[in-house]
Amino acid sequence: MSEYLDALETRNPQSREQALMTRLPQLIAQAQTASGWASILHGVTAADIRSRVALAQLPVTRKSDLKNLQKQCLPFGGLNTTPSNQLQRIFMSPGPIFDPQGRGQDWWRFARPLHAAGLRSGHLLQNCFSYHFTPAAYMVESAATRLGCVVIPAGSGQTELQVQAMAELRPDAYIGTPSFLKIIIEKALELGADISSVQRAVVGAEALPPSLRKWLQEHGVAHVLQMYASADIGNIAYESETDGKVNPGMLLDEDLILEIVRPGTGDVVAEGEVGEVVITSFNPDYPLIRFGTGDMSAILPGMSPCGRTSTRIKGWMGRADQTTKVKGMFVHPSQVADILRRHPEISKARLIITGEMANDAMTLHCETATPDNNLKAAMVLNIREITKLRGEVVFVAPGSLANDGKVIDDARKYE
Numbered sequence: 001m002s003e004y005l006d007a008l009e010t011r012n013p014q015s016r017e018q019a020l021m022t023r024l025p026q027l028i029a030q031a032q033t034a035s036g037w038a039s040i041l042h043g044v045t046a047a048d049i050r051s052r053v054a055l056a057q058l059p060v061t062r063k064s065d066l067k068n069l070q071k072q073c074l075p076f077g078g079l080n081t082t083p084s085n086q087l088q089r090i091f092m093s094p095g096p097i098f099d100p101q102g103r104g105q106d107w108w109r110f111a112r113p114l115h116a117a118g119l120r121s122g123h124l125l126q127n128c129f130s131y132h133f134t135p136a137a138y139m140v141e142s143a144a145t146r147l148g149c150v151v152i153p154a155g156s157g158q159t160e161l162q163v164q165a166m167a168e169l170r171p172d173a174y175i176g177t178p179s180f181l182k183i184i185i186e187k188a189l190e191l192g193a194d195i196s197s198v199q200r201a202v203v204g205a206e207a208l209p210p211s212l213r214k215w216l217q218e219h220g221v222a223h224v225l226q227m228y229a230s231a232d233i234g235n236i237a238y239e240s241e242t243d244g245k246v247n248p249g250m251l252l253d254e255d256l257i258l259e260i261v262r263p264g265t266g267d268v269v270a271e272g273e274v275g276e277v278v279i280t281s282f283n284p285d286y287p288l289i290r291f292g293t294g295d296m297s298a299i300l301p302g303m304s305p306c307g308r309t310s311t312r313i314k315g316w317m318g319r320a321d322q323t324t325k326v327k328g329m330f331v332h333p334s335q336v337a338d339i340l341r342r343h344p345e346i347s348k349a350r351l352i353i354t355g356e357m358a359n360d361a362m363t364l365h366c367e368t369a370t371p372d373n374n375l376k377a378a379m380v381l382n383i384r385e386i387t388k389l390r391g392e393v394v395f396v397a398p399g400s401l402a403n404d405g406k407v408i409d410d411a412r413k414y415e
Helices: 013-031 035-040 063-072 111-116 136-147 159-169 178-191 210-218 333-341 373-387
Strands: 089-093 097-101 124-127 150-153 173-176 200-203 223-230 234-238 250-252 256-261 275-281 288-297 324-326 329-331 348-356 359-367 392-396 408-410
Touching (some): 063 097, 063 288, 111 223, 124 159, 159 178, 178 200, 210 223, 333 348, 359 373, 373 392
Parallel strands (some): 124 173, 200 223, 348 408
Antiparallel strands (some): 223 234, 234 250
């Protein structure tokens, strides 16, 4: 039985890149048949978008934009290319934000993370993602159908019933949030129930700290792997193992183009630098072009020891929306980017907010190899012009600012 779901996972990276770029113009043309994308991509010639450089010229549509787009054109903001009455399901996430599910096999592309976790035909899965309004449980269902796995549709909550199901039905794996698995194990210990059949867990929807993974492993779940997904995109990236050891990073799904951009902009950062995850998804019903997830990550160099050749990311590294309020005015990462565009001598910057509430101070820390008083004075004026607030400028050596994706750092005291 193959270690890999299909041959796509072990392609030569250049072949994968060429295949994605070859498909890109067709994706753009398909998206433009939907009214929302026709507006967003107005004036774009699909045939011209055949490289990452060309793709990077298109606007970023952020997840935070969806609520307003959908209000203007229910239910999906005109971003769906398949009519609503031809879909399989419509979900409603908090906001509300509506998400579609089409009728294709493994529509959410969730079979890859489950297969990488060692799940195969005949395995029994206890699916503890919620079946109520949101799509995570159905992502698992569609993947299980493709793999030939059997599902216990447990949903979330009802901890004692979860333990009873595990003790009596003996599932091979748990699928759900890591924190809920911990609660189930603690309840099983309290009840003296044997749930040792659960040797594997595929977890997501929240962070998995190393301490929690270790705790789960110490309490009998030998293989704990996490995936990174969203209700808009489905599977984005997932972990793998080699000889029972979790490999570094998370592998990008085969049907996505990944960009890491500076928060608040559409500007692609250098490989290894932390920024916002932007995804272009080849989805026949709900194509997404430069979709800003709002999540932070970075590309991890090199190949995974598991033999899969897809791009790796470091995993979830926080949220990209660093908008903060200073003296009653919102300051956005995009404003910091606007300041830097006027000063190419600055390679990187971070706006640090200090002081106490109602007594705020802004200082823009800038990496540059050519510090200059005239440059500083010009930047101070631009800070005032763009943010409508006073701010100071401090020059620092190139490479001295932390590589954590922060553009705005709120360091004020709130006590």
